[in-house]
Amino acid sequence: MKIFQExxxxxxxxxxxxxxxGVLIGTAFGKVVSSFANDIILSPLSILLKKANYEDYFWVLTGGEYATLAEAKAAGATTLNYGAFFTSVFDFLIIAVIVFLFVKQVNRFRRKQEVEQKA
Known part of the structure; x- marks a missing residue:
């Protein structure tokens, strides 16, 4: 019973x-950032690169030639999925910048509070 109380x-x-x-908000925030990266920023970039889905950028290491990553995976080919990696890195960079800006503002607010308390 003591373990339950503790x-x-x-x-x-x-x-x-x-x-x-924080974990719940972070999970939801990650989905929003992924959508922002894929649907707002990377979509116009796909016009220049003439491919709609960055996850379809891959190199086939074993097997034949495939038009999409899904075809390659269905055929059992070994692939190096650099498009999916690029998308994940881009998501991470956006999250890192937003978190940095948020923490910077929180620290600025804390310093302001400390100055006001000293006065």
């Missing part, structure tokens, strides 16, 4: 709840 105290603490909320 777990209850642990789960009710604010940090655990804050972490859970």
């Amino acid at each position: 777990f209850k105290e642990f789960a009710i603490k604010g940090n655990v709840v804050d972490l859970g909320v």
Whole structure:
């Protein structure tokens, strides 16, 4: 019974709840950023590169020639999927910039609060 009580105290603490909320918001935010990257930024770029889906950029390492990654995978070919990697890196960079800007603003706000408290 003591273990249940300890777990209850642990789960009710604010940090655990804050972490859970942060994970949920982060998951939703990741989907929004992926959509922004793929649907808003990369879509116009695909006109220049004449391919609609960046995930279809791949090299076949074993097997024949395939028009799409789905065909290559269905045939069991070994592929190097550099288009999917590019998309993931692009998503990461957008998230990193947004998080950096957010943290920068939070730190600026904290410094302002500290100055006001000292005065």
